[in-house]
Amino acid sequence: MELREYLTEHKLITDGAMGTYYSRFLNNDSAVSEFGNLTEEDTIVNIHQAYIKAGAELIRTNTFAANRQTLNQTKEEQKELIKKAYQLAKRAVKKAKEQVYIACDIGPIPENGTRTEEDILSEYQDICNAFLEEGGDIFLFETFSDFYYLKPLVKYIRDKKPAAFIITDFCLNKNGFTAKGISARSILETIEETDEIEAGGFNCGIGSGHMYQILRKLTLPAGKFIFAMPNAGYPEQFRNRLIFMDNEGYFRENIQRICELGIDAVGGCCGTTPDYIKNMAEKLSLEESYRGERKVLSVMREAKVEVRPNEFYQVFKEKKKVVAVELDPPFDAKDEAVIACAHRLKETGTDIITLADSPMGRSRVDSVLMALKLHNETGLPVMPHICCRDKNMIAMRSCILGAYTNGIRNILVVTGDPIPSEHRQSTTGVFDYNSIQLMNYVKEMNREHFAQEPIYYGGALNYGRGPIEKVIERMEKKIEAGASYFLTQPVFTEEDIRRLEEIKAKVNTKILCGIMPLVSYRNANFIKNEISGIHVPDWVVEKYRPDMDKAEAEWVGADIASQIIKDLSPYADGYYFMLPFNRVSLMEKIIIK
Template identity: 40%
Template sequence: MNIKELPLIFDGAMGTYYASIKENPLSKCELANIYDRNTILNIHKEYIEAGCKAIKTNTFGANKISLESDFNGVKDVIVKGYEIASEATKGTDVLVFADIGPIPFLETLDLWEAYKEIVDLFLELGATHFIFETFSSDEYLPEISKYIKEKNPKAYILMELAVSPEGFTRIGISGEKFIEKVSNISSIDACGFNCFSGPYHLLKYIKTLNIKNKTISVMPNSGYPTVINNRTFFNNTKEYFARQMLEIAKQGVAIIGGCCGTTPEFIRETVANIEGLSPNEIVPSIKIEKIKFEKLIVENSLLEKIKLGKKIIAVELDPPMDTGIDFFMNSAKSLKEQGVDAITIADCPVARVRVDSSLLACKLKRELDITTVPHMTCRDRNINATKALLLGLSIEGVNNVLVVTGDPVPTAERDEVKAMFSFNSAILANYITNLNETTFSSPFNICGALNVNAINFSSQLEHAKKKIENGVTMFLTQPILSKQAVDNLKQARRELPAKILGGIIPIVSHRNACFMNNEISGITVSDEITELYNGISKEEATILAIKISTDIAREIYDYVDGYYLITPFKRIDIISEIIKSIGNIGNS
């Protein structure tokens, strides 16, 4: 089989088809390579008999994390899977592609070494064709493709992302940018999309891309899934699927196949439809210019004030835990009257449920005309919910957002409350940047967090630089309460091409200092400051809090573009006095 014959038709789903034909299927279909060999062999043969010219080994989830096994167990699954696929294709011109899926992230696992381990085994088995499918980003894909080609220059490598109908992966990576990037990498022979979306939506999406002179693959689900009694079903018909795949092929897509919900009959119908396709009918898709929406010229007051040389002041108010909103609103109004430039609102800090930060930001903007910076964590919502929230913020005229990964859910609650964490702050920033270019009429100013108290601050700086690459233009630092934090801030000022707001939190008591130092992640209170609070009264502590905060503000004045004041225990009185003192720093 010549890989360049167009279109090359792959098989369909293994996992969903296996589950549908077995009365008691194994929870991980890859294990069937060992415990149900004949079923997997017969599935391969069914797809080949249906007319496909390439099959994938039943090894998509063959990795230590997905199989919950050591590599000996993974090796057994891969070896058996490759042997079964090779036996199924014996005597035919059907190609066998070593199928490798994304390895779930685990902090203790070196993903690069894990992928190499799997690739090396396939190469030892004689694999010459590889498919990396259903990825959410291209992380490690260019490097692993280069590694394979160094081992076997004749290897053929296909890489696919799983994108939504809007063209983004579950962590917000743009499919269009993926195609643009990897199609220019010499070690990657073909790229495209699989899973997540049905054929209609991927056809519609392909029409928006420029795929001329590119080898593109499309392997959609049979359609959108339906969940009944905790089982997933796909209700689209093979005739509908095949018609859409024919239209996809006409766009110049060189490699087609099926993913979840597709069966040998879907592939048979697709083969029958495409057999009569004339080369003259194939017109490679050239990107259709999207309807241009009117960009509104909306001034970002924070950025404008900084451009004019003002040291801006942003004050953080914690949202209430219930519907009692009076203190929050009255405090915000008072702060505005004192000349505060923005109110920042935490997004369920310390993973405790509070009123939604974005809704409060809209309320402040609408009722008090206050500039707001709602925090947006990656902990509690997926990429769709995040986009929906951003659209609402944009409509309400809120055009600043602070993206943070978010605190983990407390251990005791993890059985009841599940964190999302499907993306991190750098990825979220990149997603918002893409939406700024394509969707929002008024772009967001994307802020990020900078931990100047990090023990390994060089690593924190590298992470900050990655955030900047992804669209972050302003950093709000963790509270500065030590000499080391000041030194780290100075280093950040030298190295980061972004605006910086220095974090200041007034300490209200000795107990408060000890608590923050031991219980709050990202805050370090120096021993010298902590000792100053030992044995003093509440009134004395208040005066000391204002003095220390003002002294810190004065010390960091030349290294920041403004201040980020964090309100402790609703002590607006202290914050107000600090604001007055800070206002005099530039004049002293």
């Protein structure tokens, strides 16, 4: 009987935590179970069989962390380990009296900012291919935080094997959110809307009591099978070891209550040994608790709320061209100069001040805090940049919540420049997110927390990076993630303008074109030769002389900027001014049409 047919008529019991029991087998808390596929074959088979004997009707292959980064393996070594894991699972179920299903277990690949999205997606596909070659037809993605890689992967599997049964499980915290800020409710809605996903739910992160509390508040989707596999509880430190308390009875009682909510499959994650599964399988009243009629999620969507207009975004509708000016926060605590610059910008008709987040990996005053001070001083809207380099998921959420409670409603989301090479031994880039992932996070926060007055956020547009089709593809991903507008790199050349013309014709979004009026011969040469991604042509440098005084050089920079603005005018929704050394006096010289 196929799994989908079985789930239609029965509740399913899965296994527990391979890693927990493997450590007990070897009496070694640091043992990595995935390596056991190659070095401890009999141990892995015995653990699978222990769960089956305890009552598990579905076991997961010992491959949760079988990615190249975690195990430090080559592509070939990884493939061998995954194929061996599936073979060992098949050995284990061979002696089972009843049918036992094998799920190809895939955990999240760590993302640290040094690997491209394409590379990570390719590795996921390699993992799927290894399972498919062994005949795998049930795929369980577990402990995920978002759908970013899952959406293309489930389509990939279905294209390769149309009959495959795909399960997507997510890791929640005690508040019912993933590490990427996605709510349990939103997860179930996406599962409902994704045809390729037949089952999904939650595993890991929380104990059975918290799992029940979260699930009981949710409306389950119609036409999908829902899985719940909580942890045994929360580990405690004991003699330098993290151990889970033995609470099989408490776990089983909560699983019983979870089943009564209409959940289709139950099992365990971290800390759940065969004793947990045995206690659960022997004492659950599955028949009495089997599925009642579910309410359909699609008719349970929350009512639309009235959204307050965003002061800055309204300018796009009211003015022909929007003017955003970037100020660099100071390197030290002396902020008088930047405050004076902000006051001067208010007099020039600037619509919004935007502040960089420690650009080029060199620490400055926090962009959000500096933005708040400038807003309080001037009353102008502000747009701090928030980059992914320096903050982990916890700090990022705190930063955004703090910004919001203090009135920030506009941000620019960027991945961030890498740490300068000379500091990489002592300073670590975080990169828990890239810009698109952080945008999706803010999008979810808007939905869950800021629905009446959401944060409007933009993205960086590096229009000169690679084929224009790829540039547009990345823009569209950002738009899908909720980006309302784009700020470009500085524009200097005719080629830059033509690329922006083509982009604007193909992408329906607001674009603020980057304008950088250079302020000296030295400044022009530095930007041309030292800053990647900005194309300063020779004719621009030749407009300056080494002996020019400050005033003359500023007028040259302003004249060049005015001409570029005129040429960009048919394609620009506004302009994003990057003023070297915060030279706001330039704004009084530049002609904006």
